[in-house]
Amino acid sequence: MAVSEGLAIGALARRTGLAVSAIRYYEAQGLITPWRNAGGQRRYQRADIRRLSFVMIAQQFGLTLPEIREVLSDLPGNRTPTPQDWKDISVSLRARLDQRIDTLTRLRDNLDGCIGCGCLSLPKCALYNPDDRAKSHGSGPRYLMGDAPKT
Amino acid sequence: MAVSEGLAIGALARRTGLAVSAIRYYEAQGLITPWRNAGGQRRYQRADIRRLSFVMIAQQFGLTLPEIREVLSDLPGNRTPTPQDWKDISVSLRARLDQRIDTLTRLRDNLDGCIGCGCLSLPKCALYNPDDRAKSHGSGPRYLMGDAPKT
DNA sequence: GTAATTTCTAAACCTAACTTTAGATCAAGG
DNA sequence: CCTTGATCTAAAGTTAGGTTTAGAAATTAC
Numbered sequence: 001m002a003v004s005e006g007l008a009i010g011a012l013a014r015r016t017g018l019a020v021s022a023i024r025y026y027e028a029q030g031l032i033t034p035w036r037n038a039g040g041q042r043r044y045q046r047a048d049i050r051r052l053s054f055v056m057i058a059q060q061f062g063l064t065l066p067e068i069r070e071v072l073s074d075l076p077g078n079r080t081p082t083p084q085d086w087k088d089i090s091v092s093l094r095a096r097l098d099q100r101i102d103t104l105t106r107l108r109d110n111l112d113g114c115i116g117c118g119c120l121s122l123p124k125c126a127l128y129n130p131d132d133r134a135k136s137h138g139s140g141p142r143y144l145m146g147d148a149p150k151t
Numbered sequence: 152m153a154v155s156e157g158l159a160i161g162a163l164a165r166r167t168g169l170a171v172s173a174i175r176y177y178e179a180q181g182l183i184t185p186w187r188n189a190g191g192q193r194r195y196q197r198a199d200i201r202r203l204s205f206v207m208i209a210q211q212f213g214l215t216l217p218e219i220r221e222v223l224s225d226l227p228g229n230r231t232p233t234p235q236d237w238k239d240i241s242v243s244l245r246a247r248l249d250q251r252i253d254t255l256t257r258l259r260d261n262l263d264g265c266i267g268c269g270c271l272s273l274p275k276c277a278l279y280n281p282d283d284r285a286k287s288h289g290s291g292p293r294y295l296m297g298d299a300p301k302t
Numbered sequence: 303g304t305a306a307t308t309t310c311t312a313a314a315c316c317t318a319a320c321t322t323t324a325g326a327t328c329a330a331g332g
Numbered sequence: 333c334c335t336t337g338a339t340c341t342a343a344a345g346t347t348a349g350g351t352t353t354a355g356a357a358a359t360t361a362c
Contacts, residue, residue, distance in 0.1 A: 008329095010338060020339085021321055029319090039328045041339055060258060065319075090262055097259045101252060107211060108248045111241055159359090161308065171309085172351055180349090190358045192309055216349075 006035070006043030016052045023052070029065045031055055031072065047080045054086070061097050157186070157194030167203045174203070180216045182206055182223065198231045205237070212248050 013020045026032050027042075032051055034042040051072070058068045074089050075081045164171045177183050178193075183202055185193040202223070209219045225240050226232045 008338075019321075022319085024340095025320055037328095039339085041328070057262075059319095061255075094259065094262055097255065097262070101255050101259065104212070104248065104252050104255070108245065108252065111208075111245055111248070159308075170351075173349085175310095176350055188358095190309085192358070210349095 006037070006045060007048070009034075009042050009044070012044045012048060012052070015049045016056070018052060018056070026052070026055065026065070030069050031065060045080065050081070050086070054089075058093055061093060062100060063093075063096065067096075157188070157196060158199070160185075160193050160195070163195045163199060163203070166200045167207070169203060169207070177203070177206065177216070181220050182216060196231065201232075201237070205240075209244060212244065213251060214244075214247065218247075 007015070009020050009023055012018075013023060016023075023032070024042075027034065032044075032048055032055075034044045034048070037043050054072070055065075055068055058071065059065075063071070071089055071092050074092065075085055158166070160171050160174055163169075164174060167174075174183070175193075178185065183195075183199055183206075185195045185199070188194050205223070206216075206219055209222065210216075214222070222240055222243050225243065226236055
């Protein structure tokens with residue numbers, strides 16, 4: 001056993017709970033970068049378990065994969081991230097989460113006064129102008145205020 | 152002009168800000184049910200403006216279209232919904248929203264203590280067991296805890 | 303009464319985030 | 333050495349939530 005043969009993709013999958021196909025997909029999206037062994041198979045570092053765990057958590061917070069990649073780009077590239085490194089990027093994650101919670105809370109507080117009254121049919125209703133509307137959830141092209149449809 | 156010719160789909164689109172194609176799509180998903188005029192064109196009631204507005208608001212809250220359809224099913228089918236009817240179903244909406252906010256808040260409160268510590272690599276971490284994980288956001292098949300992948 | 307709009311349907315296309323499939327190659331156990 | 337299991341790549345399929353396109357029929361406007 002050499003000091004560092006690395007983890008095979010199946011082992012990493014078992015450690016993280018992710019599907020093998022998902023890990024390959026994340027690589028294609030630039031979220032993780034394994035090296036290859038002599039036979040061309042992917043090998044991962046121990047630290048990648050944590051990296052993928054972070055990806056999963058950030059996803060629960062509603063970040064898209066490109067957003068997560070961006071957050072991860074603040075990790076040092078030249079060495080294995082330390083606990084402090086992880087703590088540092090968690091700050092950025094936390095800020096996004098705080099904003100999301102604020103938006104939902106604001107929306108909720110408007111709900112009671114708004115539904116049932118006339119404003120539900122008006123475009124100026126407070127519920128119609130959230131900040132992060134277009135990206136709030138789901139995928140696919142989405143027509144939203146200020147994003148003119150063809151017809 | 153008869154008393155009730157109804158709104159054409161284009162008019163409804165202008166009133167709500169939705170694309171015509173989206174309105175047809177919502178019909179296919181069972182969210183709205185127009186009638187047809189002699190020529191086969193869709194006609195809508197005035198109350199449908201509010202119905203679609205509700206759909207848009209519920210979407211911002213993160214509900215999927217099937218969920219919204221379910222919420223809307225509590226409206227009276229035999230008559231035009233009254234303001235009180237709308238208020239009633241808003242309660243159901245608010246409950247879901249409260250839960251979502253709670254989940255996010257709990258997640259956030261765990262974040263600082265969790266990232267950077269060893270638990271980030273462990274499946275038992277508090278961040279790994281949210282209630283509504285599978286449906287929290289995004290689309291497509293998603294392998295998540297308790298939903299075994301094939302390989 | 304004709305021209306310009308709208309609307310109709312069905313089917314194809316789009317994005318995000320993955321999974322499935324197929325056929326080939328690698329690695330490990332006996 | 334051979335067999336079994338793990339990986340590899342590329343391409344196609346899936347879901348949600350829509351949009352685009354094409355050709356035809358209905359409405360509206362003049």
